[in-house]
Amino acid sequence: MSEKKPALWLRIFSFLVYVYIYLPILILIVFSFNTQKLNIRWEGFTFKWYEVLFNDSNVMLATRNTLLIAFISTLVATVIGTMAALALQRYRFPGYALTESVLYIPVIIPEVVMGISLLAFFALIKFQLGLVTITLSHIAFNIPFVALVVRARLHGFDKSIEEASMDLGANELTTFWRVTLPTIMPGVLSGAMLAFTLSLDDYVITYFTAGPGATTLPLRVFSMV
Amino acid sequence: MRYKLFAVVVALSILLAACGGGSSTSGDKVLNLYAWSEYVPQQLLDDFTEQTGIKVNYDTYSSNEELLAKLQAGASGYDVIIPSDYTVSIMTALGLLEPLDMTQIPNFANVADYVKGLGYDPQNEYTVPWQWGTSCLVVDTSKVTTPITKWADLWNPEFQGKVVLLDDEREVLGMVLTVLGYDKNSTDEQQLEEAKQKLLELMPNVKLFDSDSPKTALLSGEVWLGQTWNGEAALAHAENPAIDYIIPEEGCTIWYDNMAVPTGAPHFAAAMQFINFVLDPQESILITLEFPYSSSNSAALELLQTENPEAYDAYMNFAATNPLAEDMSRLKMIQDIGDATALWDRIWTEVKGGE
Amino acid sequence: METDILKPKRKFSLVRALREDSAFQGIALISPTAIYMLILIILPMILVAVLSFMTRGTYGNVVYKFNFQNYVRLIDPIYLRILLYSLGVGLATMVFTILIGYPLAYFIARSPVRKRSLYLFLILLPFWTNFIIRIYAWIMILRTQGLLNTVLLNLGLIKVPLDILYTPAAVLIGMVYEFLPFMVLPLYTSLEKIENAQLEAAADLGARPLRAFLRVTLPLSVPGMIAGSILVFIPAMGMFVVPDLMGGAKTVLVGNVIRNQFLTSRDWPFGAAASMVLMILTLAFTLYYTRKAGFGEELLV
Numbered sequence: 001m002s003e004k005k006p007a008l009w010l011r012i013f014s015f016l017v018y019v020y021i022y023l024p025i026l027i028l029i030v031f032s033f034n035t036q037k038l039n040i041r042w043e044g045f046t047f048k049w050y051e052v053l054f055n056d057s058n059v060m061l062a063t064r065n066t067l068l069i070a071f072i073s074t075l076v077a078t079v080i081g082t083m084a085a086l087a088l089q090r091y092r093f094p095g096y097a098l099t100e101s102v103l104y105i106p107v108i109i110p111e112v113v114m115g116i117s118l119l120a121f122f123a124l125i126k127f128q129l130g131l132v133t134i135t136l137s138h139i140a141f142n143i144p145f146v147a148l149v150v151r152a153r154l155h156g157f158d159k160s161i162e163e164a165s166m167d168l169g170a171n172e173l174t175t176f177w178r179v180t181l182p183t184i185m186p187g188v189l190s191g192a193m194l195a196f197t198l199s200l201d202d203y204v205i206t207y208f209t210a211g212p213g214a215t216t217l218p219l220r221v222f223s224m225v
Numbered sequence: 226m227r228y229k230l231f232a233v234v235v236a237l238s239i240l241l242a243a244c245g246g247g248s249s250t251s252g253d254k255v256l257n258l259y260a261w262s263e264y265v266p267q268q269l270l271d272d273f274t275e276q277t278g279i280k281v282n283y284d285t286y287s288s289n290e291e292l293l294a295k296l297q298a299g300a301s302g303y304d305v306i307i308p309s310d311y312t313v314s315i316m317t318a319l320g321l322l323e324p325l326d327m328t329q330i331p332n333f334a335n336v337a338d339y340v341k342g343l344g345y346d347p348q349n350e351y352t353v354p355w356q357w358g359t360s361c362l363v364v365d366t367s368k369v370t371t372p373i374t375k376w377a378d379l380w381n382p383e384f385q386g387k388v389v390l391l392d393d394e395r396e397v398l399g400m401v402l403t404v405l406g407y408d409k410n411s412t413d414e415q416q417l418e419e420a421k422q423k424l425l426e427l428m429p430n431v432k433l434f435d436s437d438s439p440k441t442a443l444l445s446g447e448v449w450l451g452q453t454w455n456g457e458a459a460l461a462h463a464e465n466p467a468i469d470y471i472i473p474e475e476g477c478t479i480w481y482d483n484m485a486v487p488t489g490a491p492h493f494a495a496a497m498q499f500i501n502f503v504l505d506p507q508e509s510i511l512i513t514l515e516f517p518y519s520s521s522n523s524a525a526l527e528l529l530q531t532e533n534p535e536a537y538d539a540y541m542n543f544a545a546t547n548p549l550a551e552d553m554s555r556l557k558m559i560q561d562i563g564d565a566t567a568l569w570d571r572i573w574t575e576v577k578g579g580e
Numbered sequence: 581m582e583t584d585i586l587k588p589k590r591k592f593s594l595v596r597a598l599r600e601d602s603a604f605q606g607i608a609l610i611s612p613t614a615i616y617m618l619i620l621i622i623l624p625m626i627l628v629a630v631l632s633f634m635t636r637g638t639y640g641n642v643v644y645k646f647n648f649q650n651y652v653r654l655i656d657p658i659y660l661r662i663l664l665y666s667l668g669v670g671l672a673t674m675v676f677t678i679l680i681g682y683p684l685a686y687f688i689a690r691s692p693v694r695k696r697s698l699y700l701f702l703i704l705l706p707f708w709t710n711f712i713i714r715i716y717a718w719i720m721i722l723r724t725q726g727l728l729n730t731v732l733l734n735l736g737l738i739k740v741p742l743d744i745l746y747t748p749a750a751v752l753i754g755m756v757y758e759f760l761p762f763m764v765l766p767l768y769t770s771l772e773k774i775e776n777a778q779l780e781a782a783a784d785l786g787a788r789p790l791r792a793f794l795r796v797t798l799p800l801s802v803p804g805m806i807a808g809s810i811l812v813f814i815p816a817m818g819m820f821v822v823p824d825l826m827g828g829a830k831t832v833l834v835g836n837v838i839r840n841q842f843l844t845s846r847d848w849p850f851g852a853a854a855s856m857v858l859m860i861l862t863l864a865f866t867l868y869y870t871r872k873a874g875f876g877e878e879l880l881v
Binding site for chain 3: 139
């Protein structure tokens with residue numbers, strides 16, 4: 001797209017949207033220094049809560065678990081999801097409609113149902129609940145989000161560039177790495193960021209697939225409010 | 226440049242995995258505790274680890290039903306859980322609890338007699354009391370000048386949009402049933418239909434339903450009165466002394482939380498050690514001081530009286546933690562209503578989804 | 581001798597299939613997803629499907645007795661009303677996220693290349709804080725003595741505090757907030773790829789900016805809008821935490837009904853039946869919508 005500056009009204013509007021997005025975060029930061037525990041109104045300034053937080057080994061462990069799950073599930077879901085998007089957007093193969101439908105299921109079913117069904121499934125195959133089951137479940141709900149975003153990017157992708165690359169003697173792999181991937185990269189990155197965000201934030205599915213000692217930050221936080 | 230970003234992410238994940246690989250499942254001296262959130266003092270867990278060398282994994286749930294869902298699906302891997310009264314009935318009926326070995330729990334003698342052998346576990350075969358509490362009427366006396374003594378006062382039109390109720394069909398419909406003079410565990414369709422009509426009359430006064438933190442709306446002045454857990458009321462009272470807790474004339478709910486061991490618990494011996502440890506007066510005080518519900522441990526309360534008279538008086542003189550003896554008779558447990566659950570659910574859905 | 585010739589030939593045919601047979605390439609690309617989804621989505625969902633034909637036992641356990649009772653129970657005007665209301669909530673959220681998200685995505689896509697990633701990242705960053713915490717922050721802003729009312733009162737813009745919290749307006753503010761990134765990201769992805777040349781061509785042909793936007797940009801961004809709408813509309817319809825916390829839990833949405841079956845009434849079979857119906861309805865709608873709006877029109881190789 002053009003390198004010209006966006007119109008003034010557009011810049012003002014966008015600025016206001018950013019204000020909307022950051023307002024609650026600002027409030028949180030300010031109130032995290034509040035001396036009053038229940039945070040109903042402002043009483044005074046303190047660093048106490050940060051001290052409490054960093055000395056709480058449970059919170060630290062939960063943070064580590066959360067990041068671990070988020071990184072791994074994002075990575076796996078991004079790779080698999082991008083492949084799925086490529087397949088669905090560019091190829092016809094047997095079972096196409098079925099895979100396409102199944103891919104929407106995690107977006108569609110209520111989280112509680114997905115959580116319970118996964119719990120029942122893991123229990124049925126006697127799979128010990130823990131970090132592994134949480135990660136596997138996060139990958140499952142992340143793949144569709146990545147695939148959907150990448151597909152939107154692939155839509156209208158000009159195949160002639162790839163053909164040109166092939167004509168110039170590059171093989172499929174080189175063409176993919178040098179031409180296709182860079183072009184769809186914004187989509188892949190957006191999808192990955194969405195997946196990471198979803199994973200960091202998930203409570204319901206994590207709750208049902210968690211086992212002893214595998215607590216994540218949202219589970220901890222939910223128990224504190 | 227973008228590939229570099231990916232490389233960094235991959236490296237980070239591996240690093241994270243490596244530095245935390247084995248720490249959560251170290252050795253066999255472990256106890257997996259599954260309890261309500263904000264309910265077990267960290268100090269108590271640290272003391273236990275120090276004394277026995279057993280590390281405690283404390284995971285949380287926020288409703289009995291969440292706990293049941295986890296246990297019902299199959300082996301959960303937990304050793305000690307803290308279910309409430311009616312949940313204990315369900316769990317024993319479904320065979321989800323392991324009988325306790327009372328010979329290993331001598332501290333059971335510290336437990337007050339009135340919480341022993343209650344209906345849900347008459348012989349204390351499966352459970353040992355943890356704490357108990359009530360869910361009654363809470364009033365901000367700085368906003369409400371007329372004296373409030375009963376649930377029926379909530380229907381007063383001057384409280385339009387000023388009432389908070391728990392987001393819990395058993396508590397809310399149960400309360401309305403008692404206002405109508407019926408049993409709060411009623412399974413009678415006619416009575417429930419009446420309760421629905423009565424509740425619909427209350428709806429204009431209801432500002433919100435909130436089970437997680439009803440005190441917040443109360444403290445911020447959004448609502449003036451309503452229904453809340455006693456612990457929530459005690460916290461709100463400490464923040465704003467004008468907030469009062471009342472056992473209404475119609476009576477309200479009393480609940481008992483208990484320690485129990487799910488069937489197939491991997492560390493049964495450690496579980497017995499832990500349960501006995503919690504009943505030690507010195508440790509039990511920690512619970513009462515940090516989480517202001519009512520104590521089941523009479524030895525602990527005696528110790529509190531000598532060690533910290535101020536805290537003891539505060540505990541004894543507030544209706545939320547220590548209801549008067551004459552009020553106790555009006556408190557009633559919620560019982561599992563079995564097949565009538567569908568009927569209750571239907572009425573609750575109709576009240577909320579009516580329009 | 582003969583086998584020696586055959587072996588490399590067979591191997592060659594596999595590579596050739598990957599190179600030349602497009603159906604084969606498609607299968608190779610989809611298989612990780614297909615296998616993963618089969619194990620972690622389809623098998624668990626089959627469990628749910630089976631569950632929906634069972635009965636609730638007296639203690640909330642599952643009794644394995646096949647029947648259609650749960651589906652019969654769903655044929656009831658109250659559930660239809662709840663479904664319609666949920667559709668309304670999802671639709672309102674979708675419309676507002678488009679109205680707010682489109683200009684924002686357009687702004688980012690038109691910003692200098694170096695800054696785009698930063699702007700995008702800034703949209704997601706707040707969502708790395710906890711969901712429940714964010715909702716509580718909004719409650720602090722919107723309540724009677726909250727930030728918004730304090731500011732407006734001090735500025736003299738209003739005389740009496742606005743009663744926003746625990747109203748549908750509060751729900752909408754919270755829902756749009758939570759779902760905005762899911763609209764902006766796909767929109768940005770499809771807006772970003774629109775070549776400058778296409779816009780210039782339109783300009784050369786004498787199209788005014790608005791006309792160029794309506795004729796070139798908007799149609800080309802439709803796939804992003806569809807992807808965004810799916811990611812917003814469907815989850816928003818089933819969302820109940822925001823309506824519960826910011827709306828005062830005075831309404832029942834589809835999400836509540838299903839959640840309550842699992843976590844209040846403990847009637848798993850009925851909850852499973854309700855989810856099956858919801859899933860089939862939404863799936864049918866989504867597939868129809870995406871086909872109709874041309875998500876797959878250029879699939880033919």
